[in-house]
Amino acid sequence: MRLAVIFGVALAAAAETPALMPWPASAKFDAGEIEMNVGFSVSVAGAGANDARVKAAVERVYTRLARQTGLPILPPRAGTQPPPALRVIVEEADHRPPQQLGDDERYSLDVSEAGIRLSADRPLGVVRGLETFLQLVRQNPASSPSKAPGFSVPYTEIRDEPRFPWRGLSLDVSRHFIPAEEIERTLDGMAAVKLNVLHWHLSDDQGFRVESKKYPRLQQYGSDGLYYTQTEIRDVVAYARDRGIRVVPEFDVPGHASSWLAGYPSLGTGAGPFHIVHERGDANGVIDPMKESTYRFLDGLFGEMAKLFPDAYFHIGGDEVNPRDWSNQPGVQAFLKKHHLESAPRLQTYFNQRLQKILARHGKRMMGWDEILQSDLPKDVVIQSWRGQTALADVARKGYSGILSTGYYLDLMQPASAHYRTEPLAEAAGRLSPEETKRILGGEAAMWEELATAENLDAKLWPRLAAIAERFWSPASVNDIGSMYARLEPVNQWLEWLGLKQRSNLQLMRQRLVSGMPVAPLNAFASILEPVKGYERHRSGWGVTTPFNRLVDAIPPESDAAREFSDRVAQYLTAPSVPAEEGLRKSLAGWVEVVGAARPVLESNSLLLEDLPLADALATLCRRGGEALSYRTEAPPAGWKAQALADIKDASVHRAHLLIAIAPAVQKLAEAVPQ
Ligand code: ACM
Numbered sequence: 001m002r003l004a005v006i007f008g009v010a011l012a013a014a015a016e017t018p019a020l021m022p023w024p025a026s027a028k029f030d031a032g033e034i035e036m037n038v039g040f041s042v043s044v045a046g047a048g049a050n051d052a053r054v055k056a057a058v059e060r061v062y063t064r065l066a067r068q069t070g071l072p073i074l075p076p077r078a079g080t081q082p083p084p085a086l087r088v089i090v091e092e093a094d095h096r097p098p099q100q101l102g103d104d105e106r107y108s109l110d111v112s113e114a115g116i117r118l119s120a121d122r123p124l125g126v127v128r129g130l131e132t133f134l135q136l137v138r139q140n141p142a143s144s145p146s147k148a149p150g151f152s153v154p155y156t157e158i159r160d161e162p163r164f165p166w167r168g169l170s171l172d173v174s175r176h177f178i179p180a181e182e183i184e185r186t187l188d189g190m191a192a193v194k195l196n197v198l199h200w201h202l203s204d205d206q207g208f209r210v211e212s213k214k215y216p217r218l219q220q221y222g223s224d225g226l227y228y229t230q231t232e233i234r235d236v237v238a239y240a241r242d243r244g245i246r247v248v249p250e251f252d253v254p255g256h257a258s259s260w261l262a263g264y265p266s267l268g269t270g271a272g273p274f275h276i277v278h279e280r281g282d283a284n285g286v287i288d289p290m291k292e293s294t295y296r297f298l299d300g301l302f303g304e305m306a307k308l309f310p311d312a313y314f315h316i317g318g319d320e321v322n323p324r325d326w327s328n329q330p331g332v333q334a335f336l337k338k339h340h341l342e343s344a345p346r347l348q349t350y351f352n353q354r355l356q357k358i359l360a361r362h363g364k365r366m367m368g369w370d371e372i373l374q375s376d377l378p379k380d381v382v383i384q385s386w387r388g389q390t391a392l393a394d395v396a397r398k399g400y401s402g403i404l405s406t407g408y409y410l411d412l413m414q415p416a417s418a419h420y421r422t423e424p425l426a427e428a429a430g431r432l433s434p435e436e437t438k439r440i441l442g443g444e445a446a447m448w449e450e451l452a453t454a455e456n457l458d459a460k461l462w463p464r465l466a467a468i469a470e471r472f473w474s475p476a477s478v479n480d481i482g483s484m485y486a487r488l489e490p491v492n493q494w495l496e497w498l499g500l501k502q503r504s505n506l507q508l509m510r511q512r513l514v515s516g517m518p519v520a521p522l523n524a525f526a527s528i529l530e531p532v533k534g535y536e537r538h539r540s541g542w543g544v545t546t547p548f549n550r551l552v553d554a555i556p557p558e559s560d561a562a563r564e565f566s567d568r569v570a571q572y573l574t575a576p577s578v579p580a581e582e583g584l585r586k587s588l589a590g591w592v593e594v595v596g597a598a599r600p601v602l603e604s605n606s607l608l609l610e611d612l613p614l615a616d617a618l619a620t621l622c623r624r625g626g627e628a629l630s631y632r633t634e635a636p637p638a639g640w641k642a643q644a645l646a647d648i649k650d651a652s653v654h655r656a657h658l659l660i661a662i663a664p665a666v667q668k669l670a671e672a673v674p675q
Pocket of ligand 1: 319386
């Protein structure tokens with residue numbers, strides 16, 4: 001019942017303001033709307049009208065609109081030209097293959113009595129603008145003057161362009177393999193929120209995920225059979241290109257390379273034996289930077305991969321290398337002396353410089369994590385910062401371009417608000433010159449897959465990735481957390497219409513957990529739980545044999561119900577009122593009922609038994625919360641506050657890697673009780 005109310009609030013807000021995300025650079029709305037109906041069609045004019053991406057994007061609009069509205073909308077039959085409901089104008093063609101950093105993505109979208117008009121100078125502007133058009137489509141409000149049942153697009157005048165040219169998702173497919181189909185679904189979502197770079201983390205200690213024809217032992221010995229064929233890679237790259245997304249491959253070297261050494265042990269530092277890492281904590285394999293054969297191999301492999309991935313950028317990772325692996329190797333001192341390197345860590349500098357030259361020969365610009373910055377490298381190298389805004393500002397000051405990933409690690413289970421508040425230019429204002437600031441190209445969300453699988457990937461990405469996409473696309477002034485959350489809920493629904501499975505897959509996983517019992521009590525119970533944050537869960541171990549079929553795997557990273565309750569507690573504590581108090585009491589009483597209904601389900605299924613202590617803890621929180629509301633105006637019994645806070649603290653501890661997300665708000669209620 002509570003959920004219905006919460007969704008009601010979010011949807012009411014959405015009906016007033018279209019749930020656009022990312023919010024456009026400029027948007028005005030007017031009274032009036034254009035009806036969507038079965039005869040909907042699109043015309044495309046202008047010098048860029050024949051662009052393959054424009055054509056494909058227009059085709060997709062028909063299917064998407066039909067799906068969103070339930071109207072039997074089809075592309076016009078060959079040879080017919082119905083009057084278009086949407087007129088698209090692409091002023092100029094774009095013949096430069098492949099897509100490039102800084103491509104023109106601007107568009108204008110006007111909806112008025114004159115019709116719907118989307119215009120852009122270049123094809124990518126149309127690809128972006130069509131997503132905005134689809135986000136505008138909504139059911140006619142019952143309050144609209146016509147009251148016509150159906151769907152429409154509100155009158156609007158939108159002028160839009162991105163704030164940053166590099167808006168990416170870094171996706172690890174090594175720790176857990178993500179099949180091509182899921183990658184394509186992720187690309188659909190990325191395009192929907194105007195992200196434009198898929199950074200594909202294709203190799204790590206746990207798996208080398210691309211077929212190499214030149215070095216087939218890489219996938220044969222390094223992937224447990226889970227890798228993309230070259231045909232699949234080409235298909236994904238083409239799929240991404242159709243959606244205006246560049247694909248930057250990452251082959252992480254010289255550390256995180258155990259999977260390479262399984263098939264090619266002579267690449268490694270030391271004698272081996274080397275093997276794929278199957279469990280957390282296994283030793284990392286490190287590539288030997290002192291052997292000439294290493295560079296011949298990398299030249300061969302990168303040459304092959306450079307052809308497979310047409311983007312100008314090529315990511316070599318470079319993170320978390322332990323120089324101790326090199327420092328005790330025979331011959332290291334002589335090598336350092338010969339190459340004028342002061343110590344073993346400088347071997348990575350030497351390695352990066354060699355790699356950069358190899359990549360340049362294959363027409364690529366090198367990219368890597370923070371750690372490669374120690375090297376004296378040409379200034380066209382791009383640095384991806386996972387060490388923070390200060391490190392990123394340092395990158396820009398040294399003359400390099402950089403992107404931010406700190407603060408956007410989706411695997412850490414942070415709320416959307418935390419990512420949304422993370423600002424790529426936080427360290428730039430007043431500290432960097434305009435020229436240096438321009439070197440900060442944008443950012444990438446990062447999804448590491450130690451604890452995620454193809455089954456719950458969507459839920460780990462969405463909808464938080466949409467909030468990050470807004471940070472990268474929209475003006476910095478678009479930063480209202482309340483507005484973001486009000487739009488995030490309908491955007492989340494919209495993304496499911498597009499085919500993402502963040503809700504549906506979790507629902508299936510919870511159905512699996514209840515084994516035929518009703519799932520509603522588990523859903524209600526799960527709705528105020530969140531996975532433990534940060535690396536806490538990683539520490540308890542994970543690996544290829546770890547099952548990810550527990551309740552913690554089957555819930556979203558963020559509880560909407562708990563956030564809404566916390567907001568109401570905050571309002572109540574600032575301005576107490578009887579209705580507000582009643583509302584809070586109702587919520588707490590509702591969760592007591594939820595505990596009662598969920599308990600038999602938890603008791604009956606072996607995979608849920610570990611969650612029973614959470615039911616007890618939730619009951620305690622509800623009781624202590626209710627008492628705290630009473631004792632705001634009447635004196636509590638002696639010792640109540642200390643005991644209540646101790647109980648709340650105990651109930652706040654994570655159990656089965658789960659947190660009860662209303663605990664902090666209940667604690668605030670108890671803290672507010674006078675001594
Ligand atoms: C990283 O998180 N090691 C880049």
